[in-house]
Amino acid sequence: MNIIVCIKQVPDTQDIRINPETNTLMREGVQSIVNPFDMYAIEEALRIKERLGAASTKVTVLSMGPSQAEEALREAVSMGADEMVLMSDRAFAGSDTWATSYTLAKGIQKLGKFDLIICGKQAIDGDTAQVGPGIAATLDIPQVTYVKKTEDIKEGLAKFERMTEEGYEVIETPLPCLITVVKEINIPRLPSLKGKIKAKQSKATVLGAKDLEVDPDRLGLQGSPTAVKKIFTPPKRTGGQVLQGEVPDIVNKLADSIKDVVISVSKT
């Protein structure tokens, strides 16, 4: 079985701070990391590989980005992924989710036969959750989003638990298919020493626009239906009142302040 995991290198938003004077993002000291949701995608691929037998299953990690994104791919290899592919070309620059989905789908087609594509539910820099389903739609394969458990997987058929607002659905799907995974699905392993050595020695296969069978008008900024018109910092939310005094007094003050909202909500 061939499993492809799509990953993205993102700035660690937990490190991002706002400069209070200029009200702008401060990038200094912000690390690049593998998108946290993609770590679950990598781990799930490795678990499926272990379940089905290492000899018959190959896990390929794929990323679109600048050459630095190879670091992210290496991390996946150090965890146990078999091969890494980097899609890097200046023709891909400025891609929105449509063009990104298209480019990644074309890269996947280039890699040959595949059975399962795994993506994280969304990337933490854009938070769109659109690229996974976008790849599935471009490839015209079924998708199961928000997967929290792989119940069963075998040649040509799989069963997943898909998280919903109320609980979950059990979904059966033929393979090939694409899934996006949520945090609850697993706990990603740490890289092994052997893996780290392997990652150090491995080199990513690099794919550019010329390597793909693509319509060049659909790539990058030009191929993107959406465009950013402006970026601004949201008005900073400032702290309000700190209530002080003995607990009964504080509770009374607070209750008075929010009582009307609570009562109006309880009536609807």
Added chain:
Amino acid sequence: MTDKPKDCSIQIITGNCTGCTMCVKTCPFGAISMVDSAEAKKGKLAVIDYMKCTLCGACVESCKFKAIEMTVCKVAPKVALGDYKGVWVFAEQKKGKVQSVVYELLGKGRELADALGTELAAVLIGDAVEAQAEELFWRGADKVYLVENAGLKSYQDEPYTNIIVELVKEFKPEILLYGATSIGRSLASRIAVKLYTGLTADCTALDIDKEKKILLQTRPAFGGNIMATILCENYRPQMATVRHKVFKEAQVDKSRKGQVVKKSYPDNLLASRTRISDVVEEISSTVNLTEADIIVSGGRGLGKAEGFKVIEELAKVLGGAVGASRSAVDAEWIPYSHQVGQTGKTVCPKIYIACGISGQIQHLAGMSSSEIIIAINKDSQAPIFSVATYGIVGDLYEVVPALTQKFKEILKK
């Protein structure tokens, strides 16, 4: 450094750059660096690495010297834009009941349609759901496109995608809105690809550009640290998803009536390769977190799993839902489905009560747009207080039960 790609429209104006490094610090992608340059005013010049640049525009905003210029590329429209008229809302239903986010979208949709001088329609797909059309009219829809079939009872990606793609091709709406739910997000992404049009996720503001008559879609990025206004100028329909509670529900006007347009499609378009074999409902409290008006959340400060009892009691009295911080979930005190924050759910209730939550940026990203935030924490320096409408520095085990008692009295429970 790489060359500037032909369609890339951002550049440094050498004469204006002072080498102040503000853009270097601002760029979320680390795409700008400073180099020594004899041409530059002060000997230092910003250089953009076009491989890393995503054209987000954050640097343009940060530059105080107008030294970075970004122009919108002129691409010829891909479709006859004038053929597309009307605003549509996907009327998501579960078990035959239209979801509340749809009424929120109809409220905003009505405004957009009025600003454009066009009609508002809802797309209702399901099995025996026609009775739901009436309320869609009451909430502002002029038309309901109705597709009914026993096989469409529950949402499945492929048939729902096929139907909406067909409807769009036939009736050509200029705007199509979806709730940013687990269904809406999966569906809209697939439709966008099939129609080759743009989709903007999780918009927090939607407006019409009066001159160009196009949709201005504003959304947060980087965990809410920056906001971006996004356009889909040359493709139709302009599509966006919107989370629960971002817009106000449309008022009910029972005098409103509308037209039901029924459509049916051949079996091959209704087929689904995936099959739902079981549905399990498991949220422990009865209220759906993303739809809740009031959320009481617990964090590491609870100290133990049993701590959620006091949280649940307050939530129950207030008729709210129970949320949790990542550390409480990681400690396995409560299931992941309750997690609020960047790696959990994004919520914007009327009241959010954070108990023993310090307020890491990843948590704030998931709840800072709540109308009223109440923080209860022992540590007066906790970052949560910087966003709290009301802050209480104290022991949550004293404050929360007292609050529960107080509201039992107020609400006579």
